[in-house]
Amino acid sequence: MSGRVSALAARLAPSTSASMALAIFVLLASTGCQTFSARQKEAVYGPTEGVLEAVAVLRRHVPDDTYRFPPARDFSGRNVYRASLLRLENLERAEAAALRSGYMDAVITFAKGRALERLRAFDLAAQHYRESARLSDELRPAALASAEVCERIDRAVKIGIELVDPVPEGGTPARPIDPEGVRRALDERVTQLSILLGELNDAAGEDAPRKPAEGAGDGSGVDRRHYRWIVQEEIERADVVRARYAIEIRHVVPDGTLVALQELQRVATRHGASKNRLRHLLRLGDFYADLAREYLDAVPPESLTFDPARFRELADAAIQLYELVGSHDGRPEKLEATRNLEAFLALTLTIDADRYDR
Amino acid sequence: MPTATTAENRDPSERSIRTGIASGPFPRVGSALLLLVLLVALGGSTGCSMRLRRAVVVDDLLEPLGSDTTHLPSPAELAAARLARLALVATEADPAVDAALANVAETRKPGDSKHLLPLATDLRNTTTGDPIAYREASRALRKKRGIDPRLASRLDEAIADDPLKLARRRRRDDWHRLFARTFNSIAEPLGQSVITGFILAPFTLTNSLIHYFAEFSNAEPLSQTGRQALVLRQEFLAAHPDSPVAPEVGRLVARDEIRHARTLALRRVRAAEQAIGQGQPALALHQSRTASQLLEPHPGAHDRLRRRAARLENEALESLERRNHLLARALEANATHEATRASERALATALLVAPSPPAASIPSSPATARLPDAPVAVASDSCAPSRSTKTATKSLPGERSPRSRARAHQTTRWRATPVSSSRTTGRIRTTPSGACAAAAVAKRWPSGWRASGSLARATRTSRRLSPI
Numbered sequence: 001m002s003g004r005v006s007a008l009a010a011r012l013a014p015s016t017s018a019s020m021a022l023a024i025f026v027l028l029a030s031t032g033c034q035t036f037s038a039r040q041k042e043a044v045y046g047p048t049e050g051v052l053e054a055v056a057v058l059r060r061h062v063p064d065d066t067y068r069f070p071p072a073r074d075f076s077g078r079n080v081y082r083a084s085l086l087r088l089e090n091l092e093r094a095e096a097a098a099l100r101s102g103y104m105d106a107v108i109t110f111a112k113g114r115a116l117e118r119l120r121a122f123d124l125a126a127q128h129y130r131e132s133a134r135l136s137d138e139l140r141p142a143a144l145a146s147a148e149v150c151e152r153i154d155r156a157v158k159i160g161i162e163l164v165d166p167v168p169e170g171g172t173p174a175r176p177i178d179p180e181g182v183r184r185a186l187d188e189r190v191t192q193l194s195i196l197l198g199e200l201n202d203a204a205g206e207d208a209p210r211k212p213a214e215g216a217g218d219g220s221g222v223d224r225r226h227y228r229w230i231v232q233e234e235i236e237r238a239d240v241v242r243a244r245y246a247i248e249i250r251h252v253v254p255d256g257t258l259v260a261l262q263e264l265q266r267v268a269t270r271h272g273a274s275k276n277r278l279r280h281l282l283r284l285g286d287f288y289a290d291l292a293r294e295y296l297d298a299v300p301p302e303s304l305t306f307d308p309a310r311f312r313e314l315a316d317a318a319i320q321l322y323e324l325v326g327s328h329d330g331r332p333e334k335l336e337a338t339r340n341l342e343a344f345l346a347l348t349l350t351i352d353a354d355r356y357d358r
Numbered sequence: 359m360p361t362a363t364t365a366e367n368r369d370p371s372e373r374s375i376r377t378g379i380a381s382g383p384f385p386r387v388g389s390a391l392l393l394l395v396l397l398v399a400l401g402g403s404t405g406c407s408m409r410l411r412r413a414v415v416v417d418d419l420l421e422p423l424g425s426d427t428t429h430l431p432s433p434a435e436l437a438a439a440r441l442a443r444l445a446l447v448a449t450e451a452d453p454a455v456d457a458a459l460a461n462v463a464e465t466r467k468p469g470d471s472k473h474l475l476p477l478a479t480d481l482r483n484t485t486t487g488d489p490i491a492y493r494e495a496s497r498a499l500r501k502k503r504g505i506d507p508r509l510a511s512r513l514d515e516a517i518a519d520d521p522l523k524l525a526r527r528r529r530r531d532d533w534h535r536l537f538a539r540t541f542n543s544i545a546e547p548l549g550q551s552v553i554t555g556f557i558l559a560p561f562t563l564t565n566s567l568i569h570y571f572a573e574f575s576n577a578e579p580l581s582q583t584g585r586q587a588l589v590l591r592q593e594f595l596a597a598h599p600d601s602p603v604a605p606e607v608g609r610l611v612a613r614d615e616i617r618h619a620r621t622l623a624l625r626r627v628r629a630a631e632q633a634i635g636q637g638q639p640a641l642a643l644h645q646s647r648t649a650s651q652l653l654e655p656h657p658g659a660h661d662r663l664r665r666r667a668a669r670l671e672n673e674a675l676e677s678l679e680r681r682n683h684l685l686a687r688a689l690e691a692n693a694t695h696e697a698t699r700a701s702e703r704a705l706a707t708a709l710l711v712a713p714s715p716p717a718a719s720i721p722s723s724p725a726t727a728r729l730p731d732a733p734v735a736v737a738s739d740s741c742a743p744s745r746s747t748k749t750a751t752k753s754l755p756g757e758r759s760p761r762s763r764a765r766a767h768q769t770t771r772w773r774a775t776p777v778s779s780s781r782t783t784g785r786i787r788t789t790p791s792g793a794c795a796a797a798a799v800a801k802r803w804p805s806g807w808r809a810s811g812s813l814a815r816a817t818r819t820s821r822r823l824s825p826i
Contacts, residue, residue: 046508052477053509055442060484060492069597075515098429107442114446138440142447223449323648327622330589354685357640357678 045076047094048087051104055111058084062114063225067232070275071118085115106136110143117146117230122154145222149196153227156192157234160185163241175245179253186242190235197231200224236274239267247287261287278325278333285321285337288314289344301351308355315356318344433465438478450487458482473506480509490601493517521594522607525587532583543570578624580617588614616656623649623663630670639677646670 048054061072061080072080088108092099099105113128129147133140161182166172176182204225243263250256264287268280292314299306322344325337348356431439441458448455459482463475476499483495493516499505500513547562580588591611595604626649633642649667653660694702 050471050473050477052438052442052474052481055446056477056481056484057512059445059481063487065597075512097427100428101431103431103436103439104442107439107446110443110446136443138443139447222447319644329585330593354682357643358638 048091051088051091051099051107051111054084054087054091055107057087058111058114065229066118066275067229067236068273068275079119081115081118085112085119088112088115102135106132106139109135110139113143113146113150117150117153117227120157122150122157126150126154142222145224146227149200149224149227152196153193153231153234156189156196157237159189159192160238161241161245163244175248177249177252179246179249179259182245183242186238189238193231193235193238197228197235200228200231204228232274236267236271236276239263239270240280243267243283257291261291278328278331278337281321282325282333282337282340285318285325286340288318288321289340289347292318292344293347296347296351301355306355311351311356315344315348432467432470434462434467434470434474437462437465438474441478441481445481445485448485450485452485455482455485472504473509476502476505476509480513490598493520521590521597522603525590525594528583528587528590532581535583539570539573543567579620580614584614585618585621588618616659619652619656620660620663623652623660623667626652627663627667627670630667630674634670634673634677639674639681642670643674643678646674 057074057080064072074080074083076083088111092108099108109128110132113125113132116122116125116128126147129143129150133143133147136143161176164172243260243266246256246260246263250260253259264280264284268277268284271277271280274280292311295311295314301311319341322337322341325333326341328334345358348358437458441455441462444452444455444458459478462478466475479499480496483492483499486492486495496513496516500510500517505513543566544563547566548556548559551557551559551562588611591607591614594601595607595611598604601607626645630642630645630649633639633645646667650664650671653664653667
């Protein structure tokens with residue numbers, strides 16, 4: 001009996017050890033694979049390893065038409081210009097010793113300028129361009145030309161009123177009740193920007209940009225085409241500010257509602273190619289819906305002065321605009337428009353059937 | 359401490375087993391090997407994880423702090439810096455950038471980072487200014503060995519961010535779904551009929567195929583994935599109007615736009631049909647008009663659908679007109695008959711000048727008002743003129759004679775009879791704004807009660823409804 005058992009054990013031992021070794025190998029392989037896979041997945045989230053990488057990401061998106069298309073986003077969903085700016089600043093901090101010799105200073109400063117101008121920090125961008133022009137002869141022409149454009153844009157956008165934080169710490173300053181003055185100032189802003197846009201378009205209409213001339217600070221031979229999109233964005237913003245101001249003061253000026261409506265329609269028609277065109281239409285639809293609500297509050301549907309035709313005019317305009325925006329696939333405004341439409345139709349349920357056809 | 363002697367004193371069979379195991383190939387050598395492998399595995403896994411998660415105590419922290427030494431850039435790094443400067447200001451296909459990249463490759467030494475050249479190449483590729491060209495260059499760069507995983511993942515993302523490729527994938531999803539539906543419509547009934555020995559196979563298969571073909575009638579001209587593909591192609595066309603493939607993409611976009619319009623219009627038409635079925639002509643009118651508007655940009659196509667939308671619009675208009683007529687008719691009024699004019703005027707005058715009943719007289723529940731000895735109350739609902747009549751009768755203390763009680767009792771019984779059995783009852787019931795309201799206030803106004811009675815008597819002869 002004992003002999004058979006020992007023989008069995010002797011026979012089993014090699015196979016057992018082999019199977020155990022196989023199991024261990026599988027365990028090791030799977031562990032190793034998991035680790036490698038995890039590293040691969042996390043690789044994209046790793047810190048930036050050099051200035052070249054950050055500059056490459058930024059340089060790829062410098063020519064992007066951010067007026068017609070939304071700004072690019074990186075793998076983490078951040079605005080690519082903001083992410084590049086943050087990475088460059090972090091590199092400056094983390095690699096202070098390696099960068100102390102200053103061989104990359106001009107590159108970093110210029111790249112930060114490129115990022116800042118897309119984030120509407122034109123004065124800071126101009127400062128960075130001036131600094132990079134001081135540091136590098138190769139960058140000087142482009143940096144000086146960019147600084148000049150940024151300073152012109154900065155001067156222009158400071159004309160007139162601006163959209164303000166609605167809930168600031170120190171309270172909200174009162175809006176000036178001077179529609180004519182505000183409109184004149186914003187027109188001046190748009191005029192200056194339009195002049196600049198014309199110059200940039202003329203420059204872009206020429207043949208391929210020439211090689212940058214040494215020491216040229218007038219922008220000749222420098223590629224400034226991407227500023228066209230920035231300037232168009234600022235013109236659009238000025239129009240939006242003007243429309244918003246008209247909405248804000250419509251109750252305290254005569255025919256304020258009509259003016260506000262015209263301003264919103266103006267924005268929607270002037271910027272039909274913009275990436276924000278659906279947003280403009282949505283605002284117009286919201287305004288019609290607000291007017292319909294105000295009309296219902298002021299003239300209840302059961303009252304004798306309620307005018308079904310007038311209410312229908314407002315309601316139909318809102319519904320048509322919501323439906324128009326809601327028919328665009330692949331845009332976040334579609335969701336907003338469809339939900340707004342449902343909410344507005346729910347409002348009309350409170351009206352008598354003979355005063356509003358549902 | 360066990361010795362050979364003590365071991366030999368144990369059970370022989372156990373000893374032989376132990377000896378067999380100990381002396382076999384698995385024994386100590388195997389155990390040691392197993393232990394070693396486990397240690398290696400543990401060390402390997404720990405080492406791997408250590409790379410990801412550093413220990414709390416870092417050796418660098420224990421080293422004495424020294425003054426930072428300025429890093430002197432190598433020639434390759436200087437060349438890379440020059441490449442970065444040129445790339446930042448370069449236009450498309452600038453030969454200076456290529457020369458700078460070549461300089462980086464030439465000046466690179468073994469001590470430099472191995473990732474420098476791929477990063478520099480990627481930076482050069484970004485100066486092309488054309489996303490399509492950048493994708494091609496990235497694809498070529500990605501094929502090289504030894505690329506940093508971070509750069510590789512970024513290149514993969516750039517390569518995958520191809521609208522046309524994504525659009526083709528979306529369209530392929532359509533075919534994939536069609537194949538899956540076809541396969542399932544056959545495989546599922548066959549699999550189910552295995553249990554019954556394929557006796558029910560013909561029935562289940564036929565049923566499944568009928569459903570399969572019936573689903574095609576619900577299919578939209580442009581599917582959900584087709585709409586996604588259309589959006590991707592439109593984006594490409596808007597971003598690259600001068601691309602060599604733009605004409606071909608434009609043709610696909612034009613084709614799908616027609617299908618898209620038909621899809622949206624078909625949805626509207628179906629919604630209009632449903633609205634008409636549910637008695638919502640205004641909604642049906644809106645949906646049918648919107649369907650027609652959606653089809654307007656494509657005059658040469660969708661004639662049947664356009665006719666369908668027009669027919670629905672006409673139906674909706676007719677239905678809406680009919681409904682508006684009915685609604686307006688509901689507010690119309692008939693002229694008062696000459697015979698009842700005087701009594702109606704008297705009743706109306708009495709009603710208008712009658713004071714409102716105090717709130718305390720309103721019963722807490724309708725059931726209490728039905729009790730014969732219930733306190734004085736006025737019926738609150740307009741459809742209970744009998745109750746109000748009865749309570750009004752009881753509400754007048756001066757008139758609580760046996761005769762009036764009998765009359766009130768009779769009134770109660772009178773109300774219990776069907777409407778059609780009594781012409782007067784029916785008349786009073788059909789005039790809630792008249793007799794019912796009159797009874798409600800009659801308890802305070804005897805003349806009102808009398809006026810109500812005269813009205814009831816008068817209506818026996820007039821048969822006309824009171825407009826009050």
